Amino acid sequence: MPAPDVLPADTLLYVDGVTVDFDGFKALNSLSLYLGKGELRTIIGPNGAGKTTMMDVITGKTRPTSGTVLYEGSVDLTRKAEEEIARLGIGRKFQKPTVFEALSVRDNLELASLGGQKLGVLLTMRTKEETRERIDTVLETIGLAGRRAVLAGSLSHGEKQWLEIGMLLIQDPKLILLDEPVAGMTDADTEKTAELILRLKGQHTVVVVEHDMHFVETLAAKTTVLHEGRVLAEGSVAAVRADPTVIEVYLGRS
Amino acid sequence: MNDRTTLLGPRGRIAMFLVLAVLLVSVPALNQWVPPGSPFHLPDHAVPLVGKYVCYALLALSLDLVWGLAGVLSLGHGAFFALGGYAMGMYLMRQIGDRGVYGNPELPDFMVFLNWSELPWYWQGFDQFPFALVMVALVPGILAFVFGWFAFRSRITGVYLSIISQAMTYALMLAFFRNDMGFGGNNGLTDFKDLLGYPLQAMETRIGLYVASVLALGIGLWLSIRIANAPLGRLLIAIRDAESRARFLGHRVLAAKLFVWTLSAMMAGVAGALYVPQVGIINPSEFSPANSIEVAIWVAVGGRGTLIGAPIGAFIVNGTKSWFTGLFPELWLLGLGTLFVAVTLFLPKGVIGTLIELRLRRAGPALAATNLEPEHAGA
Numbered sequence: 001m002p003a004p005d006v007l008p009a010d011t012l013l014y015v016d017g018v019t020v021d022f023d024g025f026k027a028l029n030s031l032s033l034y035l036g037k038g039e040l041r042t043i044i045g046p047n048g049a050g051k052t053t054m055m056d057v058i059t060g061k062t063r064p065t066s067g068t069v070l071y072e073g074s075v076d077l078t079r080k081a082e083e084e085i086a087r088l089g090i091g092r093k094f095q096k097p098t099v100f101e102a103l104s105v106r107d108n109l110e111l112a113s114l115g116g117q118k119l120g121v122l123l124t125m126r127t128k129e130e131t132r133e134r135i136d137t138v139l140e141t142i143g144l145a146g147r148r149a150v151l152a153g154s155l156s157h158g159e160k161q162w163l164e165i166g167m168l169l170i171q172d173p174k175l176i177l178l179d180e181p182v183a184g185m186t187d188a189d190t191e192k193t194a195e196l197i198l199r200l201k202g203q204h205t206v207v208v209v210e211h212d213m214h215f216v217e218t219l220a221a222k223t224t225v226l227h228e229g230r231v232l233a234e235g236s237v238a239a240v241r242a243d244p245t246v247i248e249v250y251l252g253r254s
Numbered sequence: 255m256n257d258r259t260t261l262l263g264p265r266g267r268i269a270m271f272l273v274l275a276v277l278l279v280s281v282p283a284l285n286q287w288v289p290p291g292s293p294f295h296l297p298d299h300a301v302p303l304v305g306k307y308v309c310y311a312l313l314a315l316s317l318d319l320v321w322g323l324a325g326v327l328s329l330g331h332g333a334f335f336a337l338g339g340y341a342m343g344m345y346l347m348r349q350i351g352d353r354g355v356y357g358n359p360e361l362p363d364f365m366v367f368l369n370w371s372e373l374p375w376y377w378q379g380f381d382q383f384p385f386a387l388v389m390v391a392l393v394p395g396i397l398a399f400v401f402g403w404f405a406f407r408s409r410i411t412g413v414y415l416s417i418i419s420q421a422m423t424y425a426l427m428l429a430f431f432r433n434d435m436g437f438g439g440n441n442g443l444t445d446f447k448d449l450l451g452y453p454l455q456a457m458e459t460r461i462g463l464y465v466a467s468v469l470a471l472g473i474g475l476w477l478s479i480r481i482a483n484a485p486l487g488r489l490l491i492a493i494r495d496a497e498s499r500a501r502f503l504g505h506r507v508l509a510a511k512l513f514v515w516t517l518s519a520m521m522a523g524v525a526g527a528l529y530v531p532q533v534g535i536i537n538p539s540e541f542s543p544a545n546s547i548e549v550a551i552w553v554a555v556g557g558r559g560t561l562i563g564a565p566i567g568a569f570i571v572n573g574t575k576s577w578f579t580g581l582f583p584e585l586w587l588l589g590l591g592t593l594f595v596a597v598t599l600f601l602p603k604g605v606i607g608t609l610i611e612l613r614l615r616r617a618g619p620a621l622a623a624t625n626l627e628p629e630h631a632g633a
């Protein structure tokens with residue numbers, strides 16, 4: 001995909017020809033894609049296709065060998081540190097749920113809401129009224145209002161995933177990256193997660209990486225298929241499902 | 255990993271300060287007001303001995319602040335302690351004035367012995383007590399800041415950090431052993447006479463130093479608990495358990511670590527400064543790597559991450575040490591090793607950690623997390 005001279009006006013993120021070379025193995029191979037503002041995008045692809053690596057590049061965890069990632073038209077994320085990228089409004093949920101197990105649900109959310117604050121603020125004892133309200137709102141959204149005082153370590157798998165999504169929401173990011181949010185979830189929990197994500201649509205740009213095709217269909221969003229570090233197909237879920245190459249490398253095997 | 259043991263409830267905190275108050279009053283009272291014949295009388299030599307333990311307790315607390323809370327296991331905290339001690343020792347040396355063996359009003363004896371003609375630049379100012387006091391915290395603080403800046407910025411964690419902190423204290427030990435460093439070489443600094451004009455041998459001075467040590471420990475505990483209860487404390491726990499996750503939330507991980515690390519080193523420096531006039535000497539062996547490892551054992555015995563456990567561990571281990579070395583002087587290292595293994599096997603959370611755990615278990619899981627809530631819940 002050659003770089004266009006003018007980006008579409010509503011582009012939030014433009015991944016431009018990104019290659020990640022791990023000692024000769026190209027986890028990403030000149031990958032290019034656009035994300036529009038407020039868009040919900042699902043990304044599918046076989047194991048090792050580079051989905052997680054793509055998120056690593058966007059969030060600054062992995063530096064690409066070549067290529068750029070333009071955010072809001074002008075910021076090149078490949079030159080920013082992880083913390084800076086987080087402060088720019090990009091939040092990420094990891095494949096493996098990582099909440100702070102030794103802290104309560106409420107404290108996890110509070111800590112997330114304080115992301116980027118100066119030390120002086122972190123030493124203040126009183127929680128601001130506004131922060132408290134935001135914590136309550138997010139607790140409602142993720143359905144954990146009744147579990148606020150429980151240690152995050154004792155939550156069920158599904159609850160941990162929602163808490164992690166809540167920790168992203170409380171930071172009110174422009175771009176939310178979710179890596180396999182329903183992996184290992186019960187069907188009921190998967191259903192609830194889909195509802196949660198659909199509620200976010202429009203307010204945030206959300207990228208969901210997922211293997212669960214039923215879940216991807218429920219989200220009914222524009223879908224990108226990755227394969228061997230590049231885009232294999234892109235379009236509606238139905239269009240992608242019907243694409244013969246996609247069926248061959250990915251769907252056909254399951 | 256349910257380890258909400260860091261924090262005491264409000265009642266626990268009151269109990270802690272009561273214990274400190276008893277410690278503060280009882281030692282001077284038992285020494286001064288109970289007549290020497292009584293079985294409750296505390297002999298004169300015991301006052302600086304308990305005072306020494308209190309300094310160790312503060313040192314242990316300083317380590318728990320970084321290790322228990324932030325997960326940074328320093329095996330070089332003895333260096334910060336020793337630097338604080340040397341800063342105080344330099345003031346005490348200058349206080350000797352012309353009462354040294356050579357009677358030189360400016361130069362400490364060891365410098366006269368080395369045929370030095372004038373005081374090196376870095377000894378200037380140490381005749382002023384306020385200056386020395388500032389240096390007691392500033393010198394360890396600056397070293398810690400520089401060390402921490404490079405180590406944390408390069409994301410050196412875990413065992414690697416422990417190893418380079420050992421190397422740091424070892425290097426300092428070798429440096430301080432050298433005569434030409436100007437810190438008395440092998441012998442270190444000793445033969446102190448008085449502090450602020452009060453003779454160090456006088457009981458009043460000893461009690462004054464004891465009281466100052468307990469107050470310093472109290473302030474240290476108050477400060478540490480204050481940090482642990484603030485959002486910063488929860489951030490440090492988050493960094494300890496999942497550092498990169500904390501970074502992705504946008505937290506300034508480097509600043510947070512550097513802050514407690516430097517504060518902790520300054521606390522260790524203050525402990526060293528109070529220790530030196532009570533034991534009457536500071537020499538390079540205080541930098542020895544084994545000393546720093548011992549501090550980590552005190553913290554482990556008391557209960558890592560509990561803050562109050564660290565001072566208690568220091569008392570338990572050093573009390574045992576005094577008693578044990580009286581009986582079998584050669585076997586102490588073996589005894590210490592056995593104690594450490596026993597605690598690791600039977601009380602992995604240390605004495606206080608285990609007590610807190612038992613209390614939480616009795617109260618049921620619901621209470622486990624409300625431990626903290628009164629501080630900031632309001633909801």
Ligand SMILES: Nc1ncnc2c1ncn2[C@@H]1O[C@H](COP(=O)(O)OP(=O)(O)OP(=O)(O)O)[C@@H](O)[C@H]1O
Nearest residue numbers: 022025026027045046047048049050051052053054
């Ligand atoms: N640090 C690394 N060093 C070497 N190879 C790596 C590294 N990280 C990832 N890879 C490889 O890059 C390829 C892409 O990995 P990635 O995790 O992005 O795949 P994925 O699409 O997320 O797969 P999955 O569906 O299994 O999560 C894999 O073959 C992986 O082994």
Ligand SMILES: [Mg+2]
Nearest residue numbers: 051052053095
């Ligand atoms: Mg992956």
